Amino acid sequence: MSVERLDKEETIDLRKKHIGPSCKIFFSHDPIKIVQAKGQYMYDERGQRYLDCINNVAHVGHCHPDVVKAGAQQMELLNTNSRFLHDNLVLYAQRLQATLPEKLSVCYFVNSGSEANDLALRLARQYTGHRDIITLENAYHGHVSSLIDISPYKFHQLSDAEQNPFVHVAPSPDVYRGKYRASHPDPATAYADEVKDIIDKVQKKGGKIAAFIAESLQSCGGQVIPPVGYFQQVAEHVHKAGGVFIADEVQVGFGRVGTNFWAFQLQGEDFVPDIVTMGKPIGNGHPMSCVVTTKEVAEGFMSSGMDYFNTFGGNPVSCAIGLAVLDVIVKEDLQGNALRVGRYLCNLLQKQKEKHALVGDVRGCGLFVGVELVRDRLKLTPATAEAQEVIYKLKEDHILLSADGPHRNVLKFKPPMCFTTEDADLVVEKIHIILTDYSRSCLKKSVNPLEFVAFK
C-alpha cells in the first residue's frame, strides 16, 4: 500500500481549495507532510524521521500495536451505540473509575474534549441550578460555542470579543509571570482569594456560581503549574457558593505528570473535583472522551427529565481502544517513564537556563514541561519571536516542538509517553546550539539581544 498518493504540491493545492482556511497547518510557509509514525517518531513522504515532542494525543506512542489490534478486532466484530448492553462499555468505565478517587464513579462517554467540557457545564448547571461559570485567564477548554465563551485564550482572538455575562475570569495561578509570584509568601491562598472575590462580586449582583473550571495544569495557557493548595481553597469557596469544581484533564491526564495518574492529584490527596473531563490521550488518537462525576451530580442531571444520548460515545470500538491504552500504560510503565524521563529532561533544561539568558523559567511535572523564554529576567519581557525561531530551527533539525502561552514564548514539551532520555538529550542539545548561535549573532551584529527580535 503506497503511503503517498499525491505530490506534496498537489496536496497543498487541494487543501487550499477544500479545507477551511481557519484550519491552520504547522509551519505554514513550508508545511510537513507526514505519512507514517511509530512510537515518538513521525516520518515524512521522503522517509525523513522527525522526533515528536508535542503530540500528547499519541500518548502510548504513535500506532501502538496493542491499541491498533484492539481497535481492528472490535471493528470487525461490532461497533454500535450504547443503547444496547455491551461489556466493553462497563468494563472500561470500571477501569477508569479505579484510577480515580472513589466518589468519582459515574461516566458519560463522548467524542472529544469539547463535547466532554460542554457536558460538564451542562451537568454543573443542572445539578446546581446556577448559571455563572468562573474560568481562568488564558484558559482553553474547546472549540464549541459554549467553550469559546469560557476560553479567554480563544475569545481574546476575536476582533469583536464580547464576553458572555455569565462567565468570569480569574487570574491564572502562574507563579512565574502572574499576579502573585514565587516570591509571594502564599500564592495559593492569594490566587484562591481572587476567586473568592469574584464569587462575592457575582453574588452581590444576584448571580449564582454553577462551576469553577480549570485545567489541572494550564497547557495552551503557558504550561502553568498552580501552587499546591490552590485547588483545595478554590473548591472550598466554590462549594460554599453552591457551585462545583470541574478539573479539565483533557491535555494532562493519564499518567503524564509522572507522580500521579491525574494531574489534579498533584494538589494532594485532600483534593477531589466534582467533575473530571478527559480527552486527547484517552484513545491514542481515536476520537473519544469522557466525563466522570459523582452519583449526586449524575442524579441531579437526570432530574432535568432530559435523556442524554451520544451516537458514537462509548461504542464498543472506542471502549476496546480505551482499555488497550490503559493496559499499555501499565504494561510499559509509561507513568514511571514519564516521571524518570521528565525529571531528566527538566534537569537538562535547567542547565540551559544557567547557560542562556533567554531561558527565563523551566517548569514541569513528568512529561509536561514548559520553558519560558524572556528577553529580560527581571522585566520578563516575552521572547516571542525568539521562541518561534527556536521552533523553526528545530524543525530544520527534524524535531517537532511548539511554543504557546498568551505571549507564545513558552516552549511546550508534551511528547508521547515513550519518550526516552536519548530523545531528551537530542532535543536539548539542539536547543543549546540554537541558543548559542543566537547569542553569537547578537554579539556579531553588536546588537543587544534584548532588542534583536528575529535572529534568522
Next chain:
Amino acid sequence: MSVERLDKEETIDLRKKHIGPSCKIFFSHDPIKIVQAKGQYMYDERGQRYLDCINNVAHVGHCHPDVVKAGAQQMELLNTNSRFLHDNLVLYAQRLQATLPEKLSVCYFVNSGSEANDLALRLARQYTGHRDIITLENAYHGHVSSLIDISPYKFHQLSDAEQNPFVHVAPSPDVYRGKYRASHPDPATAYADEVKDIIDKVQKKGGKIAAFIAESLQSCGGQVIPPVGYFQQVAEHVHKAGGVFIADEVQVGFGRVGTNFWAFQLQGEDFVPDIVTMGKPIGNGHPMSCVVTTKEVAEGFMSSGMDYFNTFGGNPVSCAIGLAVLDVIVKEDLQGNALRVGRYLCNLLQKQKEKHALVGDVRGCGLFVGVELVRDRLKLTPATAEAQEVIYKLKEDHILLSADGPHRNVLKFKPPMCFTTEDADLVVEKIHIILTDYSRSCLKKSVNPLEFVAFK
C-alpha cells in the same frame, strides 16, 4: 476471542453503577446485549439474530469488511491531527465535494453531528454578523448546549424549559399532521410564509437573522418530508434577511433517500443550501462528521481572526474510513438499493394502511420511511401506546424498530442500506400479525380500539 466476558446481569449491574443514568437503553425492562453484527443483522450473547431496521449509522452494513480494512490499515500507519499535510484529508474532501453542488466546496472535519451543527451555527453567525436562528418545531440537532437551544425536541423535555431569546421556532412542514396539510392548495408556500412572518417579527424587534436550520427530512421529529419548493422559498426569505440556510443531513444523507445522494436535493436542483452538515452514516460508526460550506462563508469565518482546530477531526484514519464508505456505496449501488427496497417497503406498508385502521400515514423516500399510527384517521389522535407495543412485540420477534416523533407514534425505518426486500417482507408481515392481533383483542374485549390503549 470471546465476545462476552460478563454475565448479562453483571453487565446490567455495572452499567447502573458506572454509566450516567440519563443515558437510556433500548427496552429498559429487558435490554438486549449485542455482541456481534454483520450487514443488517445484530446478534445477542446467545447467538440470537436480530434484524436491524433502525441503525442509520451502520450505513453500508454493520462491520463492512472494506471499511474495517481501511480503518485498520490506516491505524497501523498513521493517526494524527490535520496540522500536517495528509493525502487522505484532501482526497476525502475532494470526493465529498464531488457529491455536492459546486459552490459547496469547503470542508471542516469534526467528530460528531453535534460538533458539525455547532460549527455551522458559528459559521453562520460570524459570516452574517447576525445572531438569531430559526429552527423547526420538533427539531433535533444535537446534544451540546448551543444545539439543545435550537432543538425543541429536546428543550421541551426540560421541566424548566427556558427558550433562548435568539431562537425562533417555525411550524414543522408536516403535511399529514401539521398546520397546512396535503389538502391545502400550496403547503410549501404556506409553511415558507410562516418563516417569513417570523423574520418580520424578529426584525421589528431589532433582531437579525443569522440562519435557518432544518434537517432536510425531519427524523426524530416524526419522519417528516417537507413539500417540494418549501426550502427554495425559505432560502429566499432568509437570504433577503441576510441569513444563511443550513441543511442538516446528519441523519438522512449519503444516498439514503434513494433518488439523490443528499436529501436536500429532493427539493429540486434549484435549491442549494449555504451550509450542509453531515454525521452518523459518514464513517459507518467511526466517530466523525463534516461541515461543508461555500468559499464566501468560509472566508467570512476566517475574518473573525480565530483559528479553528479540532484535535481528532480529519485525521487520516477517519478520512480513510470515510473514503471506504463512499467506495462501498458506489460499488454496491446502495443508493439504488435504497430506492428499490424503499419503494418495495413503502408499497407493503401502504397495503397495511388498507388493512389496518391504526395505520394513518405511510411516507418515505428510499430507506427513510415513517408509519404514523393513529386511533382516528380524522382526528389523527396519536396511537402512542400502540406504537410502543408494536416496537416491543417486534423485539420479541427479534426485529429492531423504533417509534419517534413528538407523539412517539411514528414507526421509524432507517435500516442499514443493504436492507433487502426479504427483510422488508419479514418486518411488514410481523407488523401485520401484531396489528391483526390488536384488532382481535379489541373486538374480543368489546373495546373500541380508539379507547384501548395498551393492548398487551
